[in-house]
Amino acid sequence: MKRRIALVLASAMLLTSAVAGLTACKDENGDGGNAKKGHVYYLNFKPEVDKQWQELAAKYTEKNGVQVDVVTAADSKYQEKLQTEMGKEDAPTLFQIGGVGDLEQWDEYLYDLTGTDPYNELSSNTMVLKNADGQVKGMAYVAESFGIIVRKDLLEQSGHTLEEITNFETLKAVAEDITARKDELGFSAFTTAALGSGNGWRLSNHLSNIPLYYEFKDDGLTADNPPASIKGTYLDQYRQMVDLYLNNATVEPSVATGNTVDEARAEFVEGKAVFFQNGNWEYNLVTKEKGDLKDEQLAMIPIYIGAPGEENQGICSGTEAFWAVNGDVDEADIKATLDFMTWLMTDEEATTTLATDMGFACPFKKAKTPPNYLDKFNVESMAAGKDVCTWAFAAQPSANYQNELQSALSGYAAKMDDASWEAVKAAFVDNWAAEYAAAHEE
Amino acid sequence: MGKTLKKNPLYLLIFMIPTVAAFIVGFVYPFGMGIYLSLCKFKSPKHIDFIGLRNYEKIFSGGTQSERFLQSFWFTAFFAIVSTILINVLAFAIAVLLTKNFGGTTLFRTIFFMPNLLGGVLLGTIWKILINGVLSVYKDSLTNKGIYGFTALIIVLLWQQIGYMMIIYVAGLQGVSDDLKEAAKIDGADSRQILFKVTIPLVMPSISMCTFLTLTNGFKLFDQNIAMTAGLPNHKTEMLALNIYNTFYGTRGQMGFAQAKAVIFFLIVGLIAILQLKITQSKEAD
Numbered sequence: 001m002k003r004r005i006a007l008v009l010a011s012a013m014l015l016t017s018a019v020a021g022l023t024a025c026k027d028e029n030g031d032g033g034n035a036k037k038g039h040v041y042y043l044n045f046k047p048e049v050d051k052q053w054q055e056l057a058a059k060y061t062e063k064n065g066v067q068v069d070v071v072t073a074a075d076s077k078y079q080e081k082l083q084t085e086m087g088k089e090d091a092p093t094l095f096q097i098g099g100v101g102d103l104e105q106w107d108e109y110l111y112d113l114t115g116t117d118p119y120n121e122l123s124s125n126t127m128v129l130k131n132a133d134g135q136v137k138g139m140a141y142v143a144e145s146f147g148i149i150v151r152k153d154l155l156e157q158s159g160h161t162l163e164e165i166t167n168f169e170t171l172k173a174v175a176e177d178i179t180a181r182k183d184e185l186g187f188s189a190f191t192t193a194a195l196g197s198g199n200g201w202r203l204s205n206h207l208s209n210i211p212l213y214y215e216f217k218d219d220g221l222t223a224d225n226p227p228a229s230i231k232g233t234y235l236d237q238y239r240q241m242v243d244l245y246l247n248n249a250t251v252e253p254s255v256a257t258g259n260t261v262d263e264a265r266a267e268f269v270e271g272k273a274v275f276f277q278n279g280n281w282e283y284n285l286v287t288k289e290k291g292d293l294k295d296e297q298l299a300m301i302p303i304y305i306g307a308p309g310e311e312n313q314g315i316c317s318g319t320e321a322f323w324a325v326n327g328d329v330d331e332a333d334i335k336a337t338l339d340f341m342t343w344l345m346t347d348e349e350a351t352t353t354l355a356t357d358m359g360f361a362c363p364f365k366k367a368k369t370p371p372n373y374l375d376k377f378n379v380e381s382m383a384a385g386k387d388v389c390t391w392a393f394a395a396q397p398s399a400n401y402q403n404e405l406q407s408a409l410s411g412y413a414a415k416m417d418d419a420s421w422e423a424v425k426a427a428f429v430d431n432w433a434a435e436y437a438a439a440h441e442e
Numbered sequence: 443m444g445k446t447l448k449k450n451p452l453y454l455l456i457f458m459i460p461t462v463a464a465f466i467v468g469f470v471y472p473f474g475m476g477i478y479l480s481l482c483k484f485k486s487p488k489h490i491d492f493i494g495l496r497n498y499e500k501i502f503s504g505g506t507q508s509e510r511f512l513q514s515f516w517f518t519a520f521f522a523i524v525s526t527i528l529i530n531v532l533a534f535a536i537a538v539l540l541t542k543n544f545g546g547t548t549l550f551r552t553i554f555f556m557p558n559l560l561g562g563v564l565l566g567t568i569w570k571i572l573i574n575g576v577l578s579v580y581k582d583s584l585t586n587k588g589i590y591g592f593t594a595l596i597i598v599l600l601w602q603q604i605g606y607m608m609i610i611y612v613a614g615l616q617g618v619s620d621d622l623k624e625a626a627k628i629d630g631a632d633s634r635q636i637l638f639k640v641t642i643p644l645v646m647p648s649i650s651m652c653t654f655l656t657l658t659n660g661f662k663l664f665d666q667n668i669a670m671t672a673g674l675p676n677h678k679t680e681m682l683a684l685n686i687y688n689t690f691y692g693t694r695g696q697m698g699f700a701q702a703k704a705v706i707f708f709l710i711v712g713l714i715a716i717l718q719l720k721i722t723q724s725k726e727a728d
């Protein structure tokens with residue numbers, strides 16, 4: 001009896017492994033059958049629009065019979081996901097790179113987009129990433145802008161107007177006046193600085209963009225060609241802005257170190273704060289998904305830190321979202337990917353989804369205008385001839401650089417003294433050189 | 443069954459193939475690959491350059507990176523020791539309590555075991571919100587001081603693991619025959635003596651198992667660490683696994699270096715685990 005059981009078990013086991021093996025083979029055959037048409041594997045960076053991408057992919061497959069898989073990385077885990085996926089046999093054919101750092105890392109994989117159909121559909125040939133040989137390796141698919149989002153209704157309620165704020169001095173005056181009358185008004189000037197772990201990017205990336213932008217401007221540098229070290233010329237201005245955020249917020253600085261951006265947004269939506277530093281991507285969140293603010297309640301102003309001539313500074317606009325095509329996959333897959341991109345950029349339905357459902361302002365010739373009220377302020381500031389504050393922070397040498405800066409800022413919020421600021425300074429200036437060297441070490 | 447297997451090596455082979463295959467695919471191959479990669483420099487999976495022992499030299503070179511690695515090591519070691527002692531003492535105490543004869547022991551066993559069913563990141567995030575909620579009353583937050591993070595991590599780990607270890611101890615304690623305790627009692631031993639001279643020596647196998655599990659868990663802790671403090675403030679609560687993770691993903695071109703750290707990490711944990719097993723097993727009663 002025992003022998004029989006053993007036999008049955010053993011054969012069952014073998015069968016299972018054989019079936020598993022066969023299934024694996026079958027999958028490969030499946031792909032092989034598609035070889036002519038190729039297939040697209042898009043690794044998506046933005047979790048908030050995953051659903052929309054899945055629907056677009058399904059639509060494309062239905063229409064053209066080409067398989068499109070969309071995989072979305074978990075929030076702020078894109079780099080890890082990309083690393084893992086690129087190591088696989090079935091690697092993404094289309095993914096996103098954020099700037100010159102990513103370009104350096106993936107350059108040898110990337111397909112040269114110069115002269116391809118999608119490239120020709122770009123509305124401006126400045127929205128690309130080129131490698132050292134001048135090949136186009138990345139194409140921006142969404143233009144974004146950030147600044148200080150304002151609750152116009154609350155600002156007016158406090159007796160101030162948008163027009164008053166033209167530089168750091170005036171912003172500070174308004175903020176401090178609101179703080180002084182905080183109890184009477186029932187709201188604060190700024191939302192929490194939200195420096196909880198993993199949440200400090202508004203200050204480490206976007207706010208630090210302003211001092212970097214001015215330093216790069218002085219030194220004739222651009223984010224496309226990042227320097228090996230920086231000087232931190234405008235660190236004092238950076239500090240006074242960080243101080244303004246921390247001292248005029250809804251919470252004590254030492255509490256802000258435990259807050260998240262979600263909490264900051266909630267305060268803004270609930271009318272607890274007038275100013276919320278963030279970008280145009282917040283529009284859907286504050287008007288639909290996480291709040292129900294109306295357009296007339298909103299405005300966006302530039303981030304002023306007290307740099308010379310900032311009265312003429314506009315809203316920060318640029319992108320850290322470039323499409324890149326994996327050149328290391330089958331010809332058929334590359335072609336399928338390029339066709340898919342062209343479809344996204346030209347098809348009536350696709351461009352509508354990108355603009356309306358995802359809220360993307362795409363730099364494509366046939367792009368639709370997204371119903372994003374916050375974009376208006378960037379457009380207006382450009383039309384008024386203000387300087388476009390470019391995204392200098394794209395030159396920051398590594399994710400560790402950003403993490404260190406967040407960590408130092410959090411330390412500063414916990415104890416706002418000169419010693420803590422020295423740590424911020426070290427993270428801002430010294431660590432740039434260290435991380436740049438580590439990333440470029442031979 | 444044993445006889446059948448011994449008589450028929452064919453059976454032995456058939457039964458072993460799936461496990462051995464899984465072990466090779468899931469452990470031996472990645473492990474070997476990991477060691478090889480620790481001797482390489484690579485930015486992406488395509489171009490891997492062999493550079494010999496340079497990554498290992500960097501760990502012991504004395505720069506910021508090696509200082510941080512060392513700092514993480516001491517923090518992790520201290521954490522592992524504190525958590526091992528606390529978890530085992532408390533789990534054992536609860537197990538002793540719940541093997542006594544009174545109503546509701548099964549219910550309590552279930553309740554104590556439940557936290558173990560939750561995943562680390564989820565748990566860390568929820569605890570972080572809870573602790574920050576309490577600390578905000580005192581105008582403070584979890585990441586303001588290293589000691590807060592340390593204490594919070596200990597609390598969470600205790601809450602999560604005591605139940606699991608308790609179950610192992612309960613099983614061990616139930617295996618201790620009442621006859622022995624009774625005999626000791628007749629010989630005039632008090633309850634303290636019974637516990638230390640009879641019960642504990644007899645549950646020593648459970649103790650070595652639990653200390654092994656808690657010690658290695660303490661060293662390997664990652665999920666709760668990244669979810670709760672992410673190393674803040676200023677790397678003071680950064681444990682070894684998180685330090686390696688940050689090096690691997692945080693800076694381009696440093697993956698081989700992170701891999702070398704991981705190999706060292708493996709050696710440290712392996713060595714400590716073997717030492718601990720040797721020590722506790724030597725105390726086990728035959």
